[in-house]
Amino acid sequence: MIEIIFYGRGGQGVVVASKTLAEALFYEGKYVQSFPAFGGERRGAPVKAFLRADNKVIRRRSLIYRADHAVILDDTLFDEVPIRDEVTGAHSIVINSASPPGRFVEIGAACIGTVDANAIAENLGLGTPVMPMVNSTMLGAFAKVSRMVDIKSLAHAIQKNISVKPDDNISGAGRAYDEIKESKGDIHGQA
């Protein structure tokens, strides 16, 4: 079983990102389970969503405390949320950041990728300049780094799950797929 945690802020479409990826994996024949961190969501406050995927029926119904993969929609969250405890040792982490992946190598994951999803989203007119909608863009980045899901399945899932500007969202995912910079490390944090 693969367990994924999505980190973002209220209003960024974190839950939709988890559901959309679940749908894409479901198209590829996986069993999936997607759920938000249960609680009241406030715009701008840190939020999480979870995703499990497996080749057999998923029975575990507790929260996820250690991620195999992580998708981080806002790199300022590191200062506010204990993300490191939950993602150290992950196979892959993708971060929406203008910084190169080297800045995050000390987290300790097999592969860390960064992409300036804000710039891509703004360029495509997704969301507003104050709060660009980067969720589908970051899924494109995830598809590249994790190698868990085909970009075509993802496009299909975005079309179905995202009602506002679905085509631009698909373009965003494609651009992040092409533009993401990866840094291969080992799980001890050496680049």
Add this chain to the structure above:
Amino acid sequence: MKKLLTGNQAFSQGVKLARVRVITAFPITPQTSVVEELAKMCAAGTLQAKFIRVESEHSSMACTAAASMTGVRTFTATSSHGLAYMHEMLHWASGSRLPIVMVNVSRAIGAPWSIWFDQSDSLSQRDTGWLQIYCATNQECLDTVIHAYRLAETILLPVMIVSDGFILSHTVEPVELPTQQDVDAFLRPYVAKYKLDPKDPHVFNILAGPEDFMGMRRISQEDMEGAVTVLKETDTEFQKTFGRSYGLLEAYGLEDAETVMIGLGATCETAKDVVDDLRQKGMKVGLLRVRLFRPFPAEEIKQVLYGTKRVAVIDRAVSIGAGGILSQEIKQALFNTEYMPEVFSFITGLGGVDVTPELLNRIFLQTMEASENPTKGFWMEASS
């Protein structure tokens, strides 16, 4: 066809497929999206039902009961404080022998304020004369709505379907959508034996003298007990129609189990993984999920627990001053049996405490090793 649905969407799809005619709605977390989805279906005309927005849950149940008395299929959904607020009308619905189906998406009851899951809302309504069925997956949520109408309309008692707030209600997973054709074959239109009809006037619930009143309570008790047989029979038919069935109880790895965990709802799905892990290590453990809580299937529980040495009950609701509610029921079912396992109560998961595989693993080990059995139960407050 399989689709990804939340538990609440699964309920709404079940209501649509059951061709419900009157829906009453008052929002409350985490139930709200059940009736929101139904409102959309009614607005779009994909569900031909009267959607009535009421001013409270008390009114919601009063309205559902009145609609049911006119001989139509009715539905409502609630959670937590909403269910508590309905309490009086729950008695009126069951006393009037109305085949209402209601979903309760469980959530703790304040104070202090909580929006998270435990089972104190539905379990505290166990004496209101409603059947109670607890679901463990989103598929079961959908299927149980269809089955519940068949059951309710056969025995003329209302059914409360219970799911785990957030854990099922807001979690997306694959669900097989039955065809309308199959549902129509399993669930015929409701024909009320007695109904309110201006052309043929009758009255429900006039003042009943003591003997009449008590006799009606006895008949309710007998019919409620009869639900066990009806559920078994209709379950067989459900299996034939849809290829799935759930029974009164779900037994997992019970054949040679010496230590058995017992619970209600989706916690039991997590427990299956734990049972598999411990069995691989050579421990004789098993799981019993109580699906039908009212009527309580005491005879069946006795039978499946025969030979069990120790029982660990997962109590996600507590009657303060008495202890875990499910464990009380289990003890009562096993009392005076020839071979009675020792019953341990583990009070956990209150107000949304996450019940993890690690916690359930610890409960199994503690049950196997325990040298004392406190009557107040073991309080397990930490998830890991």
